[in-house]
Amino acid sequence: MSELLSYGFMRNALMASVLVSLACGIIGTLVVLKRMVFITGGVAHTAYGGVGLAFFLGVNPVFGALVFSLIASFIMGAIQRKTRQRPDTLIGVMWAMGMAIGIIFADLTPGYKADLMSYLFGSILAVTNIDLWLMFGVNILVVALIITFYKEFQAAAFDETFARVRNLPVDLLYLILITMIGLVVVMLMRMVGLIMIIALLTVPAAIGSLFLNNMKQIMLLAIGLSLILTTGGLILSYFLNLTSGPTIILLSGIAYLTALLIHHFLHHSHS
Amino acid sequence: MTMPLSKTKPELQVEIKGLFAGYNGEAVIHNIDLDINRRDFIGLIGPNGGGKTTLLKTILGLLEPQQGNIHVMEKSPKIGRRYIGYVPQFSVFDSDFPITVKDVVRMGRLNNQRLFHPFNQEDDQIVDEKLAWVDLLDQKNRALRVLSGGQRQRVYIARALAAEPAILLLDEPTISVDFDSRRKIYELLHEINQQGVTILLVSHDLNVISSYVKTIGCLNRELYYHGEKEITPEMLKVGYKNCPVDLIAHGLPHRVLAEHEQDH
Numbered sequence: 001m002s003e004l005l006s007y008g009f010m011r012n013a014l015m016a017s018v019l020v021s022l023a024c025g026i027i028g029t030l031v032v033l034k035r036m037v038f039i040t041g042g043v044a045h046t047a048y049g050g051v052g053l054a055f056f057l058g059v060n061p062v063f064g065a066l067v068f069s070l071i072a073s074f075i076m077g078a079i080q081r082k083t084r085q086r087p088d089t090l091i092g093v094m095w096a097m098g099m100a101i102g103i104i105f106a107d108l109t110p111g112y113k114a115d116l117m118s119y120l121f122g123s124i125l126a127v128t129n130i131d132l133w134l135m136f137g138v139n140i141l142v143v144a145l146i147i148t149f150y151k152e153f154q155a156a157a158f159d160e161t162f163a164r165v166r167n168l169p170v171d172l173l174y175l176i177l178i179t180m181i182g183l184v185v186v187m188l189m190r191m192v193g194l195i196m197i198i199a200l201l202t203v204p205a206a207i208g209s210l211f212l213n214n215m216k217q218i219m220l221l222a223i224g225l226s227l228i229l230t231t232g233g234l235i236l237s238y239f240l241n242l243t244s245g246p247t248i249i250l251l252s253g254i255a256y257l258t259a260l261l262i263h264h265f266l267h268h269s270h271s
Numbered sequence: 272m273t274m275p276l277s278k279t280k281p282e283l284q285v286e287i288k289g290l291f292a293g294y295n296g297e298a299v300i301h302n303i304d305l306d307i308n309r310r311d312f313i314g315l316i317g318p319n320g321g322g323k324t325t326l327l328k329t330i331l332g333l334l335e336p337q338q339g340n341i342h343v344m345e346k347s348p349k350i351g352r353r354y355i356g357y358v359p360q361f362s363v364f365d366s367d368f369p370i371t372v373k374d375v376v377r378m379g380r381l382n383n384q385r386l387f388h389p390f391n392q393e394d395d396q397i398v399d400e401k402l403a404w405v406d407l408l409d410q411k412n413r414a415l416r417v418l419s420g421g422q423r424q425r426v427y428i429a430r431a432l433a434a435e436p437a438i439l440l441l442d443e444p445t446i447s448v449d450f451d452s453r454r455k456i457y458e459l460l461h462e463i464n465q466q467g468v469t470i471l472l473v474s475h476d477l478n479v480i481s482s483y484v485k486t487i488g489c490l491n492r493e494l495y496y497h498g499e500k501e502i503t504p505e506m507l508k509v510g511y512k513n514c515p516v517d518l519i520a521h522g523l524p525h526r527v528l529a530e531h532e533q534d535h
Contacts, residue, residue, distance in 0.1 A: 033368065033369070035365070148387065149386075151377075151378075151381060151389070151390065152381065152386065154370075154374065154378075155378045155381055157368075158365075158368055158370055158375070158378070159359065159363070159364065159378070161333065161357075161359055161363065162357060162359060162378060162430070163378070163381070164333065165331050165332075165333070165352050165355065165357045166353075166378070166379075166381045166382050166383075166434065167349075167352070167353060167382055167383040168381060168382070168383060168386075169383065169386075209369045212369060213369045213370060213371050213414035213415075213416070214369070214370070214371060214374070215369070215370065215374075218369060
């Protein structure tokens, strides 16, 4: 273990795990409770378009991902709220187009492209100081917003119509949430890769909401679980010599399935 | 357990004139006139798709009128709705949402002036009071998702009451609720009305509704409401144009259905 920590990249990676867990647990809980998992997947995949474009323009792909992720959040959020049709087709098309744009720009860029894979599948061991600062900033923002508007977020997640009748700013709250989703997606990109973000964002909160009935407690448990899953996956990947992102995601998936089983048996022994 | 309603509040609480409202440019409700006065207890019956929810949404300022106007407590709905306690239709809820009864009822205490102020002792007191009223104080810390349909409906009523409203609007309050719970809910509403809260409820549940409400009307695109105390055959004729009245009236308690002759 001490050998593990002696590597600078490993220290960065573990620090990143701690940082992402905080925002991941909070936003993940809102995503799960508001049933926005699909939209979050859409945002994450569309962000790859920004990675490709930034690569093509020769700027830091994180900035490209950030721009695409935020634009995708706003558009998909508007689609989900404004159209009376089922929004999933439109979001699905944007999802695929984002990926396509990313790959085509990568094709247009001459030279070595292996680095682009790390944005899809994660490369936590390559976490840079810029990444850490971004994570730190997103965390401060997420924690500050949830502390300030906790009761309003809870009310809007449970029953938006009632919240609106009470004159709460539900549209503003939604805009804040969707912006935070965009930011968290970019934050998690390095950790597990764009393709697998949905799992890391939703599994801890989904487990929490199986067993707990208080949003605050679910958020706290989700923070703890994502800390365990990310650091656990990281350490496991180191010793088993595997890619870290997929290891974290597989561990998360196993944890969720186990939780579902436990919940199932608990539920059935009750009734 | 009294509702703090100042004496300066108007007698005419909801005023609707020539209202058309609906979706995508198509009117679901046509030319509605309705005055709701303080302490009224109005039940509106009508078939599904007859515009019951549309009318409530317009009163709540969730839907803009296409024509005509609405005033709630002499203000536009978006401002006046702060005096309204709203109990939405059961089906709109995520039945597995992880939340406690207390947290749901406390939502009734929220409003835009409370944005940066945490809940306080007074809020908790009011929550307890309303929960006691709906006979669920002992369930306060339980999960909403483990309660029965009737219990949940009473939680939503407590939440609406926590706003200390002048008017209570209920959308199908007894849908998917067993018979005993249904009676309990209507008795509760009767008591709430006795305490000075105006009530407007919409339902397709003809059976129980008329034994508890003060006046009854029928909404099927157009409104048939003249302050009747009982369901009349005319009302059913207007309300359920396409169904034979006998079929609907069948099974109604006798005293509910006024005799045709008595109306003349």
